[in-house]
Amino acid sequence: MKKFLSLFMLLVCLCCFYGCKNEKNDDEIVFGVVGPFTGSLSTYGDSVRRGVELAVKDLNENGGLLGKKIRCLMEDDQGDSGQVLSAYNKLIDDVDFLFGEVTSGNSEILVAQANSDKVLTIAPCATADGITKGREYIFRTCFLDNSQGKAMAEFAKDGLNIKKVSIAYDEADDYSKGVAKAFKERATELGIEVDFFDGGLKAKDNDQRASIVQKLVDKNSDAIFAPIYYEDAAALAKELRSAEYKKPLLGADGYDGILNQLEGAGDFTPANNVFFSNHYCATEDNIVEFANKFNKAYGSNPTSFAALAYDSVMLVAKAIENANSIDTEKVKEALASIKFDGGLTGDISFDKEGDPIKTICICEYVDGSIRLKTKIKQK
Secondary structure, X not given: OHHHHHHHHHHHHHHHHHXXXXXXXXXXXXXXXXXXXXOOOHHHHHHXXXXXXXXXHHHHHOOOEOOEXXXXXXXXXXXXXXXXXXXXXXXXXXXXXXXXXXXXXXXXXXXXXXXXXXXXXXXXXXXXXXXXXXXXXXXXXOOOHHHHHHHHHHHHHHXXXXXXXXXXXXXXXXXXXXXXXXXXXXXXXXXXEEEEEEOEOOOOOHHHHHHHHHHHHHHOOOEEEOOOXXXXXHHHHHHHHHOOOOOOEEEOHHHOOHHHHHHOOOOOHHHOOEEEEEOXXXXXXXXXXXXXHHHHHHOOOOOHHHHHHHHHHHHHHHHHHHXXXXXXXXXXXXXXXXXXXXXXXXXXXXXXXXXXXXXXXXEEEEOOEEEEEEEEEOO
């Protein structure tokens, strides 16, 4: 009987601990984050997680919001589309506002459900055009695939005088496919000849990348546009340079982080003559300050994913202050009309779809550093 009572009390204690750990208190505001914190996409999920954590820390050190402290709850979906809603459901009853996901495909799953449930959600880095469309409870901090694809085509024409371009992308990835399509359409409008358009640049597929590299080198166009993520972009740059292709390699915001991939080898030259659209330039004063703070906290340099996540939290914080409430409807209205100046990724306001109105930075890698080439107003 004693053993039974002891076991019963242990189970009661465990249930209380796990049942109450996410329970909301009146003296706090709870932010939830869904993302890939393990698995092949964890490098991106960790950046978002750390950006959110740093923003929450800064807010709490400055008194919190409306006299309340902010608590953050995280759920890992491992980058698996089949686990996104499971992670969402674990959080949703215990959070006031939601941030996530990271990739456009998984974000689509998340925000469709969140909007149906009227959960105010900020997508920090989901760039696919349809994420916010027709969804009044969904906002995002990043610019769109369509916008950055067009901006890079305009830079290729006006900034680099490109006459002929080859385009390689990953047709299995919504982000890569969307940016490539927008770039091709705008480049064609501008009179740039697209002499190669191939969707076979599969993530983490070394054999397929080697095959594409050979085709690109054989084409020898004035530039190559390949909107992929920085791990694969670093490998692509190394293979192109090894094959003696020294002309411009162009990409999108997924290229932010290439230098981190090349740092271990101590050779940054493959990234020379690489240009990409981004949400900021790492040499801007406010980004340098953020990078120092991030490095001190985590021992690494931030990417745009972290900066976008930080800005996402600060946008919601400002909206809460403007609304003087954490009521979903009031904060939603405050976000829709917000003027957010001085963010890490620029000044932000929102259009009627919840997409940000901001400028796009065009950056260049030069001998292990990043330089701002120009800024293009989002269209």
